[in-house]
Amino acid sequence: MASPTPPRDDRPPRRSDGEQTHAAILDAAMRLASIEGLSSLTIGRLARELGVSKSGVFAHFRSKQRLQQETIAAAAEVFEREVFAPASTAPEGLPRIEALCEAYLSYVERGVFPGGCFFAQLLAEFDAPDGPIHDEVQVGQRGWLQQLEEHIGIAQRAGDLDGDVDRAQLAFQLYAPLELANFLATLYRDPSLTDRGRSAVRATLAAAASSDRTST
């Protein structure tokens, strides 16, 4: 996500109090959106929560749409740091798949966002309504599934997973328990429900394991 282009002149050259406030607003926005959804975010409410004036918050974004977009981008950075980065140390292929699933479940279990996974919330909220956020969610979901599929392919070529299984189908079957574990852990306020996800991932991977040595 690092940009190769030089800093634009609309970006302040110094780490000012303004930048800290900006980050604090986005932090509160992410937390609130994970609980009540991005649509329930209001500038006035963020202002109250942070003890500043409404137009004080507004000045940082100049439109509600930009506030929403920047909130999504900030949440993507958190997801990158809390899920993708920890998993990226695992070898490609099957170990990476296991690491990605475990990193996601750990991120849910640890309550990184108070309302559960920000992007599961976003998916449910913007799966139906048309608009720029819907399109963004499509891209993000496709990327997540493609990443799983890529490592399924590597695992197949390495002989760790059955070469006959449909990659997109297996990616779907790995993703599904992650998503449901997030919703149920949040619904029942029980982080240990992520263990249902772990067992499901284990069972699905076992069923898709290379059949060279088994009779199934």
Place this chain on the structure above:
Amino acid sequence: MASPTPPRDDRPPRRSDGEQTHAAILDAAMRLASIEGLSSLTIGRLARELGVSKSGVFAHFRSKQRLQQETIAAAAEVFEREVFAPASTAPEGLPRIEALCEAYLSYVERGVFPGGCFFAQLLAEFDAPDGPIHDEVQVGQRGWLQQLEEHIGIAQRAGDLDGDVDRAQLAFQLYAPLELANFLATLYRDPSLTDRGRSAVRATLAAAASSDRTST
């Protein structure tokens, strides 16, 4: 859901125009809520959509909370009719499990609600925020999972499913692909994505099949 108690006197004795309007409001409310969420429902918007005055709509419910509650109840009736009723003709145990999963996927595939499954939306929207709707969602989810578990138990005793598998875990693994199929079919406007759910359910049930004759 039929009540054994006699009709209360707050229920009008005749099928009036008022009742038809009431039903028409709830129908629009269900459709809108499945797309944008129950929190995005506003009395004014429903009024505009139906071509009546705001207080004309309001008079039917007397509070937004009651509008929300009645919308959930109306959606529960749709779910009962479109999912539970079709599945209820299948024999108990494994056939009923397959019928429940297929009935759910068919209900998603047919687009019974324009924004996908009303209750998947409701789960995602009210998993985190405390309140009466959150509690209602907990009860509904528990009921759905318990129904699956009950028939898993019957299938185990009938020898159709492995007696060693954890019922709650298997119910989770059957539910997960249904939920994800709903979200992805809605996100990509592609009802055929429900087939991923069908394949997942088939694979999960096959893996949990009675091991009397297999070596796994």
Place this chain on the structure above:
DNA sequence: CCTACCGATCGGTAGG
């Protein structure tokens, strides 16, 4: 970052 304001819309009430 603030106060002060805009028109629109919210849930809800009064009165018919």
Place this chain on the structure above:
DNA sequence: CCTACCGATCGGTAGG
């Protein structure tokens, strides 16, 4: 079912 209204809050603007 309607018109007419209430106070609160919405996103956003003006001016500093």
